[in-house]
Amino acid sequence: MVMGVLRYILIITLVVMAGFPVYWMATTALSTNAELFSTGQVRWPQLQNLPALIGELSKIPIGRWLFNSGVIAAGTTIVSLVLGSLMGYALSRFRFRGRGIAGFLLFMTQVLPEALIVVPLYAMFITMGLLNNLGGLVLANAGFSLPVSAFILKSAMDAIPYEIEESAAIDNCPRFGILTMIVLPLIMPSVAAAGVISFFAGWNEFLFATTFLLDRSLWPTSVGLASFIGQYETPLSTVMGAALIFSIPAIAFFLLVQRKIVAGLTAGAVKG
Amino acid sequence: MAGGASKLPGRFAGPIAPYAFVLPPAVYLGIFMFWPLARQLWMSLTDTRLTNPTAGNFIGLGNYERLLSDPALYASLRVTLIYTLGSVLLGVTTGVVCALAIDRPFRGRPVARAILLFGWAVPTVAASLIWLWMFNERSGVFNDIAIAIGLGRIRWLTSTDMALASIFAVTVWNVAPFVMLVVLAALQSVPEEAREAARVDGADALSVFRAVTYPHIRPAVQIAALLVAVWSIRRFELIYLLTGGGPLGSTSTLVVKLRQVAFENYELGMAGVYGAIGLVLALLVGAVHYLIEQRRSNWMAHR
Numbered sequence: 001m002v003m004g005v006l007r008y009i010l011i012i013t014l015v016v017m018a019g020f021p022v023y024w025m026a027t028t029a030l031s032t033n034a035e036l037f038s039t040g041q042v043r044w045p046q047l048q049n050l051p052a053l054i055g056e057l058s059k060i061p062i063g064r065w066l067f068n069s070g071v072i073a074a075g076t077t078i079v080s081l082v083l084g085s086l087m088g089y090a091l092s093r094f095r096f097r098g099r100g101i102a103g104f105l106l107f108m109t110q111v112l113p114e115a116l117i118v119v120p121l122y123a124m125f126i127t128m129g130l131l132n133n134l135g136g137l138v139l140a141n142a143g144f145s146l147p148v149s150a151f152i153l154k155s156a157m158d159a160i161p162y163e164i165e166e167s168a169a170i171d172n173c174p175r176f177g178i179l180t181m182i183v184l185p186l187i188m189p190s191v192a193a194a195g196v197i198s199f200f201a202g203w204n205e206f207l208f209a210t211t212f213l214l215d216r217s218l219w220p221t222s223v224g225l226a227s228f229i230g231q232y233e234t235p236l237s238t239v240m241g242a243a244l245i246f247s248i249p250a251i252a253f254f255l256l257v258q259r260k261i262v263a264g265l266t267a268g269a270v271k272g
Numbered sequence: 273m274a275g276g277a278s279k280l281p282g283r284f285a286g287p288i289a290p291y292a293f294v295l296p297p298a299v300y301l302g303i304f305m306f307w308p309l310a311r312q313l314w315m316s317l318t319d320t321r322l323t324n325p326t327a328g329n330f331i332g333l334g335n336y337e338r339l340l341s342d343p344a345l346y347a348s349l350r351v352t353l354i355y356t357l358g359s360v361l362l363g364v365t366t367g368v369v370c371a372l373a374i375d376r377p378f379r380g381r382p383v384a385r386a387i388l389l390f391g392w393a394v395p396t397v398a399a400s401l402i403w404l405w406m407f408n409e410r411s412g413v414f415n416d417i418a419i420a421i422g423l424g425r426i427r428w429l430t431s432t433d434m435a436l437a438s439i440f441a442v443t444v445w446n447v448a449p450f451v452m453l454v455v456l457a458a459l460q461s462v463p464e465e466a467r468e469a470a471r472v473d474g475a476d477a478l479s480v481f482r483a484v485t486y487p488h489i490r491p492a493v494q495i496a497a498l499l500v501a502v503w504s505i506r507r508f509e510l511i512y513l514l515t516g517g518g519p520l521g522s523t524s525t526l527v528v529k530l531r532q533v534a535f536e537n538y539e540l541g542m543a544g545v546y547g548a549i550g551l552v553l554a555l556l557v558g559a560v561h562y563l564i565e566q567r568r569s570n571w572m573a574h575r
Contacts, residue, residue, distance in 0.1 A: 008378075025398070036411060107562060119540055120308035123326060143305045175289055246397075
């Protein structure tokens with residue numbers, strides 16, 4: 001009985017600590033500047049301020065930023081899924097010279113800090129004309145999502161019996177067709193998980209974006225939001241409103257596919 | 273698939289088949305991951321500057337000699353080490369506590385579980401903005417509370433005593449949910465009868481955890497700990513946005529320092545040295561990780 005009560009107190013404490021920052025983001029977004037900086041912030045969300053917030057949000061290029069974030073995220077997802085499924089299939093289905101090294105290098109790319117290659121990539125992008133280019137940013141991002149996708153897809157493919165592919169091979173279907181028409185449709189949940197991870201890796205990415213995109217019109221939301229730090233012309237409530245809009249899709253999708261994501265990330269960590 | 277190809281049975285079944293699949297991703301990673309990495313290491317041996325990144329003279333180990341006698345390097349290594357170990361310890365402990373707290377069913381469990389994941393799901397830049405506001409010295413909610421309970425105004429992010437601790441708070445908020453999910457999945461393999469039996473034998477909660485529960489979730493905790501360690505070495509955005517590595521370098525991990533040296537001091541050569549050291553650290557953790565996994569899969573295979 002005492003344990004039960006203590007457990008509830010513990011759970012409530014943890015939930016409050018975990019949820020408070022998001023609650024406070026919403027509350028701040030629905031406050032006035034006067035409340036925030038002089039009279040004291042109201043502790044609950046003032047929904048009557050919603051129309052004013054929407055009016056203020058239209059003064060910052062949040063639509064443009066979200067669009068750019070979406071383009072970067074979609075591009076990252078496509079590159080990461082296409083190349084990741086090729087890599088995953090090879091690791092799952094073939095024994096070949098260099099397989100061990102390929103797996104090991106792929107594994108090791110997961111521990112590389114982005115910051116480690118940001119300078120050489122910057123120099124490389126200048127010469128390749130990829131600086132200030134969303135495509136270049138996608139190519140930089142996808143390198144970090146590819147190994148995760150490859151491992152997720154590989155471990156899903158490992159669970160598919162080889163006989164299914166053999167019967168297709170007898171029907172003269174080339175290996176590439178087997179991958180796209182037989183194997184991938186069978187592991188759609190894992191493809192979706194790899195896709196969601198890649199998408200939000202691209203959606204959230206900041207370091208490469210802030211380094212490689214000099215043109216304001218190309219900024220994704222992460223860079224746009226960060227540009228508000230230390231800048232006081234835009235009301236804080238607007239900044240928080242934008243941050244909230246930026247966060248909601250990420251929260252929704254992560255909650256939706258949480259189990260798959262965890263299985264995927266740990267599979268990537270497990271299988272060398 | 274295409275008409276012509278389907279007339280060639282086994283076209284891909286020969287010894288080149290695997291490489292047809294491996295090559296595109298390998299070439300891509302070669303260009304956008306390993307080549308830049310090699311360039312980074314090469315740069316550490318030159319005096320390249322950001323103002324002219326393609327022209328630099330080879331100066332041998334000059335940058336290394338200069339950096340090895342620079343106290344900033346050791347400060348940064350120390351911060352990286354403390355940050356990594358601290359994140360693992362605090363993040364994993366909190367995650368395990370969360371998992372144990374919500375493992376058994378109770379009213380509102382799905383809601384609690386969802387809210388506990390917020391810190392993991394919110395994009396880092398958005399998270400940094402709200403924490404910056406909560407940490408705000410003059411009007412932030414944390415100082416409202418601190419003043420109300422008599423602690424006075426705390427300089428959460430701008431004093432060398434508090435900055436790293438504040439960063440830890442945000443880091444734990446961010447990584448603990450992931451640990452929780454990994455451990456929750458592992459907890460499903462703990463036989464409830466075993467726990468029940470231990471309880472009937474009069475074992476208290478802590479003993480049950482140590483003797484029955486922990487052995488089952490240990491592999492999961494290990495994986496989570498290693499992932500958190502890897503992420504801590506890699507983590508840039510959070511620290512960069514919250515403190516920028518300051519005050520006085522008290523939160524300046526290697527990657528934060530690297531970017532500062534490269535893009536504020538323009539010294540790409542020196543940044544390369546930080547990169548080389550970061551690489552060694554990352555590879556060390558990666559190697560430990562890899563070895564543990566190899567051992568575990570061998571053990572699983574021979575069982």
